Amino acid sequence: MKCAGVETAGGITHNSFMDQAFGASEFADNPEPRCPCLLLLDTSASMDGPAIAELAKGLAAFKHELALDALAMKRVEVAIVSFGPVKVVADFHTPDRFQPPPLAAAGDTPMGAAILAGLEMVRQRKEAYRANGISYYRPWVFLITDGTPTDAWDRAAEAVKAGEDVKSFSFFAVGVAEADMGVLGKIAVRPPLKLDGLRFGDLFAWLSSSLSNLSRSSPSRPPPLAPTDWNYI
Amino acid sequence: MSVGAEILEQDGRRGRLGPKIGQGGEGAVYELEGRPGLVGKIFHQPLTRTRADKIRAMARARSPALDRLTAWPTGLLMAPTGEPIGLAMPRIEGHRDIHQLYSPRSRRMVFPEADWRTLVRVAANVARAFATVQAEGHVIADVNHSSILVSADARVKLIDCDSFQVTIDGVCYPCDVGVPVFTPPELQDQPLTGVMRTPNHDAFGLAVMIFLVLFMGRHPYAGRYLGDDEMPIERAIVEHRFAYGARRAAFAMEQPPATPPLEIVSPEIAELFERAFEPEAMLGGRPTAAEWVAALATLEATLVQCPVGIAHWHAPGLHECPWCPLEAATGVPLFAPVVSEATASLFDFGSFWQQIDALEHPGPAPEIPAPATKPKLSSVARRAPWRRAWQGPAALLVAVVPAGMAFGVELPLIARGLFLLAAAFIFFLVRWALRGSLDVTTFMVREHEARKLWQTTLAEWEAEAGPRRFDDKRAELDKLRAWWTEAAGQPQQRLRIESAIRRAFEELQQIANQIQVARSALRQNAEEVQEVLQQMQFDLKTVSKKR
Numbered sequence A: 001m002k003c004a005g006v007e008t009a010g011g012i013t014h015n016s017f018m019d020q021a022f023g024a025s026e027f028a029d030n031p032e033p034r035c036p037c038l039l040l041l042d043t044s045a046s047m048d049g050p051a052i053a054e055l056a057k058g059l060a061a062f063k064h065e066l067a068l069d070a071l072a073m074k075r076v077e078v079a080i081v082s083f084g085p086v087k088v089v090a091d092f093h094t095p096d097r098f099q100p101p102p103l104a105a106a107g108d109t110p111m112g113a114a115i116l117a118g119l120e121m122v123r124q125r126k127e128a129y130r131a132n133g134i135s136y137y138r139p140w141v142f143l144i145t146d147g148t149p150t151d152a153w154d155r156a157a158e159a160v161k162a163g164e165d166v167k168s169f170s171f172f173a174v175g176v177a178e179a180d181m182g183v184l185g186k187i188a189v190r191p192p193l194k195l196d197g198l199r200f201g202d203l204f205a206w207l208s209s210s211l212s213n214l215s216r217s218s219p220s221r222p223p224p225l226a227p228t229d230w231n232y233i
Numbered sequence B: 001m002s003v004g005a006e007i008l009e010q011d012g013r014r015g016r017l018g019p020k021i022g023q024g025g026e027g028a029v030y031e032l033e034g035r036p037g038l039v040g041k042i043f044h045q046p047l048t049r050t051r052a053d054k055i056r057a058m059a060r061a062r063s064p065a066l067d068r069l070t071a072w073p074t075g076l077l078m079a080p081t082g083e084p085i086g087l088a089m090p091r092i093e094g095h096r097d098i099h100q101l102y103s104p105r106s107r108r109m110v111f112p113e114a115d116w117r118t119l120v121r122v123a124a125n126v127a128r129a130f131a132t133v134q135a136e137g138h139v140i141a142d143v144n145h146s147s148i149l150v151s152a153d154a155r156v157k158l159i160d161c162d163s164f165q166v167t168i169d170g171v172c173y174p175c176d177v178g179v180p181v182f183t184p185p186e187l188q189d190q191p192l193t194g195v196m197r198t199p200n201h202d203a204f205g206l207a208v209m210i211f212l213v214l215f216m217g218r219h220p221y222a223g224r225y226l227g228d229d230e231m232p233i234e235r236a237i238v239e240h241r242f243a244y245g246a247r248r249a250a251f252a253m254e255q256p257p258a259t260p261p262l263e264i265v266s267p268e269i270a271e272l273f274e275r276a277f278e279p280e281a282m283l284g285g286r287p288t289a290a291e292w293v294a295a296l297a298t299l300e301a302t303l304v305q306c307p308v309g310i311a312h313w314h315a316p317g318l319h320e321c322p323w324c325p326l327e328a329a330t331g332v333p334l335f336a337p338v339v340s341e342a343t344a345s346l347f348d349f350g351s352f353w354q355q356i357d358a359l360e361h362p363g364p365a366p367e368i369p370a371p372a373t374k375p376k377l378s379s380v381a382r383r384a385p386w387r388r389a390w391q392g393p394a395a396l397l398v399a400v401v402p403a404g405m406a407f408g409v410e411l412p413l414i415a416r417g418l419f420l421l422a423a424a425f426i427f428f429l430v431r432w433a434l435r436g437s438l439d440v441t442t443f444m445v446r447e448h449e450a451r452k453l454w455q456t457t458l459a460e461w462e463a464e465a466g467p468r469r470f471d472d473k474r475a476e477l478d479k480l481r482a483w484w485t486e487a488a489g490q491p492q493q494r495l496r497i498e499s500a501i502r503r504a505f506e507e508l509q510q511i512a513n514q515i516q517v518a519r520s521a522l523r524q525n526a527e528e529v530q531e532v533l534q535q536m537q538f539d540l541k542t543v544s545k546k547r
């Protein structure tokens, strides 16, 4: 049953629980503050083989580690955009409802387009939070790639810089194997991280424990993300 | 400090830390070996002198009333060197974090028997606990979602008591921390170090907590803000933007969608919320814990049950049940199907069982795939046949020198004899050295050991990543189901079985989760062990063939 909101001029709302907004059910079920985390995953042809398998394994472990923490289970939300070609493989969901998707490697590396698509998803998600009176932590965006963008990435880099400037998200870039660290350094404001070998397991273990910590803190006062932590993985 | 570490209790009793049972920002909580009723909190940071004094003073100020409602410290814990490292306190069992109760989704899982009446009672019990602590001259100060624990029968315990602001024998030991969404406007945006906290500050956190419990986990200041800028909860608190208040429009706030209006909690309680959140309350006059206790007790006594939804208790005098339209509009069940004695027959066993059936079976432990790379002969194995073939000739070659000396040069007979002996000795020595590890038996031993390791690894893999624990729990559930069916006409009995079923279902879900974790955690090790075994088998086969 869907009832339209009965709003009158003058800002008085009648019967506000009949007033539907996008995602109202989900937020009625679980009104906890949200820590959104978007993963931008390179699934271009060069990731084929052990790399994509390790990545998928890391993701599965990530879900289960988050699900062991009762508060993170209600607060963390994960979404995935894969690129090669750009595809939203999972929209924002709490760990209990997030299913690590099957990943297949193919195509080139449209990193610029993926970043722009991802940032748009983050913007829309924040809209949904605001419309539903759900408080949220600054979203985390994680770019994981093993290559060089095959499309124009300057607009994406600008969007990242603009977003970081007004603190609308934190953007992290992780380079694997032959990744072009120079370009990543130009896209991300924070220094990019070079992943040692294919240690996706360690990367996601770090990410899940950082998100657990974050979800225990207060939305506007996140624990500092120690750069040492970050370089350590 | 970790499990097994030696510790000293305040009275000099020696002991050890048992398993870890909890972890917080400031410390970790352990069982204490041989002290079943107690647990120990060990701080991550060394304890300052004032902190240690505070704990000692708190242990002195224990009282039966405090013990009933809190995990009040019973004494200081020290390292064997006498350095203070933590505190001992009564162990709280059978309780869960209050946030598991107030969010509908976790409530259905963790508190399946809670209806709105339970929520009113829990709210009253939280207020009672606050009142008790304050009556002894203390202030909770750091009110937050994980420092209040609740039991299935609505009892409440306050933990993390060492962060209270306590006044003992005229000395005030302050609290330096606070969780912003429970912090009153007058204390927002300022360091809390050294700030004197008051019951009026507590009254703000208490009102927020009661609101969360009565209003389905919604924060009173998390509303729809009509401006364009960001409105985090802390800012909304500072600016008094109570999203459900009568004056919300003046503060550019609307209630979030799918939330009931403030009035559903009775005019009296609505009035208490207004008083707690109005700007004037910064100077004092927020409803006290005792006022909440009285008002909530009255509400509980006058609750009406909705004829449609059995869990839908609500305040009297409303023209309709507030929960029915909310559930209808969102499709979200706000409570788990409720089992009360009178309504036991209404428990929807079938639909609950569907949830159990819907839980995906983890399937057999995935096979550890054979290593993708074909083993190459290891260098030892590669050298083995060569060394075996050459050991005789090589030894002979080396022995030729002393033998030559024995015959070639003019020497007394005894010297010739000695040289010959040396030659023989060298011959055997070189042969023995070259044989070294080439014996096939060496390879057999190595292979045997690798195989043994593989077998234990595989057994561990099966136990942790296989479905056995899941199957066992599932079988237990099926047995409970059979009992439940047999218990027709015995509501008391059924009630007990139903709560056992719920517990077992929760455990089943945990097990499913643990299996998944084990699958990712143990796999790499198993693969490595298997690879080593393959290598050993290949070496052995090759070496024995070439013999």
Ligand SMILES: Nc1ncnc2c1ncn2[C@@H]1O[C@H](COP(=O)(O)OP(=O)(O)OP(=O)(O)O)[C@@H](O)[C@H]1O
Pocket: B021, B022, B023, B024, B025, B026, B027, B028, B029, B039, B041, B071, B089, B090, B091, B092, B093, B146, B147, B159, B160, B161
């Ligand atoms: N008395 C107790 N009995 C059983 N479990 C307890 C007890 N006290 C604490 N715990 C468990 O340990 C966890 C951490 O405890 P507590 O919140 O006191 O630690 P903390 O480090 O002071 O936390 P905070 O992050 O709030 O400062 C709790 O969430 C709870 O699960």
